Amino acid sequence: MILTKEQQAILDGEKGETMAKVMKTLVMYGDAFEAEKLVPITSKYNHLVTSFGLKVMSPVYDLMQQLLDAGVVSDQKFSVDPRPLDKNVPANVLQNFVFNKFMYTKQDFYEEQLHKLGLMDDKAFSCTCYMDEVGNKPGKGDVLSWAESSAVVYANSVLGARCNRNSGIIDIMGSIVGYVPYFGLLTDEGRRATWVIKVQTTKKPEAQLLGSAIGMKVMEDVPYVVGLDQWIGTELDDAACAYLKDFGAATASNGAVGLYHIANLTPEAVELGEALIAEGAKEYIIDDAELQRVQDNYPVMWKNADATPKLCFVGCPHLSLEQLKTWTDNIEAALAANGQKKVVIPTVLTAAPAVLEAFGKTDYAARLKATGVITSYICPLMYMNNPLCKKMPVITSSNKLRTYTSSRYYRDEEILQAITGGKKA
Amino acid sequence: MREFKGRVVTPGQVTAEALVSTQGFNTLASFQMALQFGDKQVKCGDQNNTDIHGKPMIGKALCLPQTIGSTTGGLVLYCACAMEKSPACMLFANHIDSLAAAGAVLADVWVEGVSMPVVDCLGDEFLAYVKDGMTVTVKEDGVVVVE
Numbered sequence: 001m002i003l004t005k006e007q008q009a010i011l012d013g014e015k016g017e018t019m020a021k022v023m024k025t026l027v028m029y030g031d032a033f034e035a036e037k038l039v040p041i042t043s044k045y046n047h048l049v050t051s052f053g054l055k056v057m058s059p060v061y062d063l064m065q066q067l068l069d070a071g072v073v074s075d076q077k078f079s080v081d082p083r084p085l086d087k088n089v090p091a092n093v094l095q096n097f098v099f100n101k102f103m104y105t106k107q108d109f110y111e112e113q114l115h116k117l118g119l120m121d122d123k124a125f126s127c128t129c130y131m132d133e134v135g136n137k138p139g140k141g142d143v144l145s146w147a148e149s150s151a152v153v154y155a156n157s158v159l160g161a162r163c164n165r166n167s168g169i170i171d172i173m174g175s176i177v178g179y180v181p182y183f184g185l186l187t188d189e190g191r192r193a194t195w196v197i198k199v200q201t202t203k204k205p206e207a208q209l210l211g212s213a214i215g216m217k218v219m220e221d222v223p224y225v226v227g228l229d230q231w232i233g234t235e236l237d238d239a240a241c242a243y244l245k246d247f248g249a250a251t252a253s254n255g256a257v258g259l260y261h262i263a264n265l266t267p268e269a270v271e272l273g274e275a276l277i278a279e280g281a282k283e284y285i286i287d288d289a290e291l292q293r294v295q296d297n298y299p300v301m302w303k304n305a306d307a308t309p310k311l312c313f314v315g316c317p318h319l320s321l322e323q324l325k326t327w328t329d330n331i332e333a334a335l336a337a338n339g340q341k342k343v344v345i346p347t348v349l350t351a352a353p354a355v356l357e358a359f360g361k362t363d364y365a366a367r368l369k370a371t372g373v374i375t376s377y378i379c380p381l382m383y384m385n386n387p388l389c390k391k392m393p394v395i396t397s398s399n400k401l402r403t404y405t406s407s408r409y410y411r412d413e414e415i416l417q418a419i420t421g422g423k424k425a
Numbered sequence: 426m427r428e429f430k431g432r433v434v435t436p437g438q439v440t441a442e443a444l445v446s447t448q449g450f451n452t453l454a455s456f457q458m459a460l461q462f463g464d465k466q467v468k469c470g471d472q473n474n475t476d477i478h479g480k481p482m483i484g485k486a487l488c489l490p491q492t493i494g495s496t497t498g499g500l501v502l503y504c505a506c507a508m509e510k511s512p513a514c515m516l517f518a519n520h521i522d523s524l525a526a527a528g529a530v531l532a533d534v535w536v537e538g539v540s541m542p543v544v545d546c547l548g549d550e551f552l553a554y555v556k557d558g559m560t561v562t563v564k565e566d567g568v569v570v571v572e
Contacts, residue, residue, distance in 0.1 A: 167499025
């Protein structure tokens with residue numbers, strides 16, 4: 001890698017030993033991908049993936065403390081993934097004991113570190129930092145040092161920013177030196193599609209199921225999706241963005257997709273069209289039967305496959321304001337149709353603190369509360385990340401949550417019926 | 426016995442028993458429960474990985490195509506190394522991915538006294554040949570001997 005004089009001086013220790021180690025980390029990281037240079041980060045804010053004060057992650061907090069002790073922090077403020085705990089979310093005595101006395105004992109300590117390292121504000125805890133209400137929304141062409149797979153794939157694909165699938169810790173190190181290695185999704189070549197996905201379904205495909213199918217097929221490659229615009233339109237309006245948020249999260253967690261193009265919709269596909277498709281790109285056709293095959297093949301991790309669900313999570317990644325409103329309308333309508341007044345399964349809708357605050361100012365908030373549904377800023381994945389939850393039959397419409405936990409995936413309509421006393425999930 | 430030549434990502438020399446994942450290795454899903462709840466064998470917790478789900482990973486020569494999943498992957502791998510609960514080495518058939526590379530580099534630069542050699546670009550033939558329980562020796566120059 002060719003470094004500028006300034007970068008080389010940092011590597012040689014001109015700004016101290018710790019800063020030199022940060023630079024060495026980035027250079028070695030770039031060398032693994034034959035990166036020729038480091039390029040400046042141009043986004044206003046960074047986004048970090050590590051939001052949780054898990055006792056077991058003490059090596060991470062030790063490293064952060066090394067940075068703080070050496071005064072090695074970024075000029076760039078950042079948002080971070082959701083908090084792992086919220087008293088609003090149902091938990092029994094044993095779960096609360098495990099969460100507070102065993103698992104997340106470092107939460108307060110780590111949040112203090114985050115503030116010292118440059119956290120935007122107390123509400124900047126969400127995987128959907130790019131929501132208008134949160135305020136960390138990069139522009140087209142911005143170079144980022146973000147982590148969080150669902151945020152990276154959204155920033156690249158829907159916003160047209162440029163970011164690799166950076167890991168936690170690498171995210172903050174890039175921001176500290178102000179540069180990231182130039183490779184992969186930062187380059188024009190790395191953003192070309194090596195798969196063409198033809199959507200040939202007879203109805204609008206479920207975002208999280210379609211994303212799962214594509215992620216598992218293409219893994220870390222870049223897909224160019226044809227035929228989806230007939231279902232979600234050619235404008236990046238609220239509904240399309242929410243769909244792509246959920247779709248992208250599934251591609252990134254069920255596979256390792258960092259960028260996708262949707263013909264006639266996402267910025268680079270609109271601008272460059274099929275010129276984005278690399279020579280020799282492979283093809284994958286998705287129809288109704290293929291989506292059903294994918295869903296039918298998800299393993300059931302419940303001890304009793306016929307158990308009655310004890311909890312339902314919707315909102316991984318966090319819901320948008322419009323999604324919260326839509327769920328409210330749909331839950332009310334389904335409850336009325338099924339002759340119920342309140343949901344029959346404890347249900348949690350999750351969203352960014354700032355989105356929940358905006359939602360709270362609408363009349364939808366009281367209406368949703370009346371249905372018995374709980375809203376929370378929690379990370380459902382962190383909530384379920386323990387053996388107690390493994391024994392708990394949890395349902396979700398999140399394919400990301402399904403991938404990392406024992407929760408069981410159902411389509412939105414199936415979830416809606418299950419929680420409102422209609423057809424059992 | 427067969428030899429394969431790969432590219433050194435982080436150097437080192439080790440001999441260990443092979444543990445083979447023919448599908449993408451989800452680092453977070455594989456390690457999270459084991460690290461969190463002190464599983465000494467560090468058994469793989471990824472329910473979607475039918476090759477190695479439930480099998481011990483500590484001290485093994487982990488053979489895989491690439492890693493997938495959450496971008497916590499690199500820091501999880503870094504923690505596994507810092508806690509001395511990592512595989513003995515990681516051997517990639519494909520080019521290493523950004524999350525695994527981050528984990529390997531973070532461990533190399535920031536963890537003292539722990540070595541987890543990482544070699545990539547070993548090719549599809551490597552993954553087709555190596556099986557669970559075989560003895561794998563990694564050399565400093567990226568040569569991997571499977572017997």
